[in-house]
Amino acid sequence: MYVILVYDAAPKRGQKVLKFLRKKLNWVQNSVFEGDITEASFMELKKEIEQLIDKKYDSIIYYVFDSKNYFERGIIGLEKSNLDTII
């Protein structure tokens, strides 16, 4: 499945979330990640993030798609990180 995830957390916890997410998804721009992920790995991700954030103050929103074919992706302005696998 394909996941897009945005987070809004206090700087200290945000840093932890950022570091953790880099293992599983591609960073696209500040506080935004996306990428292909397996169901089990995504379950793990949600559980881990729950422990990193403070639920009273921080917020994480995610969008799940069956695959990349189900949405159109566009960029206006700068592409901060391209997702090519040929680097």
Next chain:
Amino acid sequence: MKKNFYIFTNGILKRKDNTICFEPFINQETQKPSKLLEQTDLTNIPEEEFLIDNDEIEDEKENQNAKTRKFIPVESIDSIYCFGEHRFNTKFLNFLSQSQIPLHIFNYYGFYTGTFYPRETQVSGKLLIAQVQHFLDEEKRLTIAKEFIRGSLFNMIKNLQYYNNRQKDLSYFIDYLTNALKKVDEVKSVEELMGIEGSARKNYYESWHLIINQPIDFQKREKQPPSNPVNALISFGNSLLYTTVLGEIYRNQLNPTISYLHTPGERRFSLSLDIAEVFKPLIVDRIIFALLNKNIIKQDDFEFHLNSCLLNENGRKIFVKEYDEKLSTTIKHRKLNRSISYQTLIRYECYKLIKHLLDAEEYQSFKIWW
């Protein structure tokens, strides 16, 4: 589905925060390996070469590189390909091993150099013994070797038939290969089998000047070094396929050094060469036809030397892109009634081989069914 990452940009690959990080060098110029360096005359290596791994310098550089650094999610990686000039340390290699990611390295000229093959976590003694037994027993070895060749020839014929229906008369070559395929049954030794395969393949390559529309001089296969653009494409494509098969073998309990068609691993993981034979026509050859006939790759994507021809960096990038797309092409598997990728077809070849070796089911090599 995990992905392959192909790195052409020069830079540092490292483990950072338990994932993989790539930091491009600020100066992207690639140094052609000089004769002096090849002769490992250490006194002639500039002092910077020694200093560069100093931590202080790296820290200083870090800030500059941070802007362009790119994190590659470790959990999304199938394999990593290094086509540029890269620097990494044992911490990085240990991390790859722990994450079970093979690393394939190509040199400045695009020749395959080797693979960092992480320690295998699961080994089956039973299967290893079966692999050896099937090699030692002449007849058993020949049975498997023949099936690799049958698949290889069958798939070559399929390619020719495809173009034969497109206003090109390839019937002479199709007949020749069909005849060779019949002869395989009667072969008595692996050497004899290799002979049949060799002359069939020679004929097959000869037919390419009819298939390929671009005016490219290609008469025969020459490997060391490739002598013209088509040979350069074949060499590069075959080495990519070799690494893909190796990656699939790695994810099974098969031992990659025991092979049946090729002589077991003197220098290479030869089982990978065996299995690759079956898939060359479907994957490598079809990419070459498409690249040339659709004019995606052109004369200036090659480098011509005195008596050799190689893909240049841009040419290699074009090929790799096409190759990566080819591997993820999907097809409906008839027996399983599932949609699977070409790469999965290679994995299934390993499964079938395992079953054959364990006496569960006779090996039938992959034959294009569509």
Next chain:
Amino acid sequence: MKITGTHINYYFHCKRHLWFFAHHILMEHTSELVAIGKFISESTYERKQHELHFVEEDFEFVLDFFDKNTNTIHEIKKTNKMEELHIWQLKFYIYRLKELGFHNVKGIIDYPKLKRLIKVELTEKDEEKLNEVIKEIHLLVNQKKPPKVIRKSYCRKCSYFELCYV
């Protein structure tokens, strides 16, 4: 070879699976369903803290949770689709504990998602059956080649599906 709860489970599930597993032809890592199951069991019950390992000469097994006060083994499972397998697995544990000198042990299988509990007790007949099963497992694993494909509807969900059917 040490017989484990997994061997008993696979024996009742699929003898071919048992044979492959015993010879380290492992496919579990290729299956998304197995990965999800593993995640659920590891995260929901924090079981690692309560696990009890028993290592004998010919056997090895792990209990999810053993309640000393009531002399009961608790085994936690996700769904009861394979209830018979779960029961036999638990009977195997009770049987081994009895051999080790723990008498009158009872078992409870807990399906928390279904809010369902099953009590398991070991009868003399069960013991005989288990003795047979253990003998048969040794015979099976020593067979030169794997048993035939069983062609059941649940094969599709097995991590060995592709290996068996391709």
